[in-house]
Amino acid sequence: MATSTSFARRASTLLVGACVAAISLAQVSAAHAVVHTSTARAGTYTGRLVSTIWGTVQVKAVINSAGRITNVIAVKLTDRGRRSVDISNRAAPILRTRVLSAQSARVSMVSGATVTSTAYLSSLQNALDKAGFTG
């Protein structure tokens, strides 16, 4: 458990990086590598409050049964005055790889800005409808 808490702390540092500048793929891979060699148990771990030069932050890390961090969720970030604020339902930067890696082949419905009936004919939704994708 102590090890897992340290992952969440490490994730905190990464997330702060993400808030200040776009996080690089290299950083994300490093985080995965660290966890991959660990004995972390699956579950959701809330990190400690971490003091940074940008203020106090806190994150939750979700670890799967393979010991990999599959998600990092900000719990507390700093506002413009560097005060620490609860952001339980606020939108914050999400790791790009985390979003992109959630692609599924089981999609049967596509959500996007409204298209006209004409544009629908060349749309992804039409392709799925034609293919009879029902997953």
Added chain:
Amino acid sequence: MLTRTFDTMGTTVSLRLVEVVGVDADAAVAVAQDAFEDLNERFSLYRDQSEISRIARGELTLAQASDEMRSAYGDALEWRDKTGGAFTPHRPDGVLDLSGTIKAVGIQRAFDTLRAAGYRDFAVNCGGDILFAGTPDDAESWTVGIIDPADRTRTVTSIRMDQARPACATSSNAERGEHIWRRPDTDITFAQVTVVAPDILTADVCATAIIAGGHETMNQLTHAFDIAVLVVLNDGEFLGNAKFSELLNT
């Protein structure tokens, strides 16, 4: 599972229906289509003889309008207040335009007719805004792909819908929307906004309002409503709240 499509409200509706013994799909789909068409006849600004077109031309005042028109107008005004004005039922030229809420009302009504026909597990997708019931016949939950605003032939991610929030709507700044009027001071870095909510009207209005109102509206609405939000920024990066992260496929 059946797949059915039909055109209405200037876009295409796509349905998924897990078959139920004894329910006539053709009849049920026709009733669902009528639910959209009835609304379109009254509320479409593209139809010269619709009630809303007559109001736009000044031939009819709101005071003389039908109960349904005034009720829809009242609902839209409530959403204007709940979104701090980011969502509005008026075009900049003052013309009343209820297309921002009517499509969602149509989805809900069509959904209700399908349920009344006997369906338990189904989905109604109207031009990219979707309302789900139950589960598909071959998986534990419905999966939705979120379109890539930079390349509409692809998705950027996919999410698993849950029973608590069965509605998903997406708005983009490329939308030639009748109902999206961005304020001059709004952050224009939001390329696309997806909102997952307990009902389709909340999902649709919040997605539109966040595109129109930017960061400030997003923070206000994620605080006020039980919604999951994903924003695709112009540079391809993402913003999302914890509720959205939890829906992502792992």
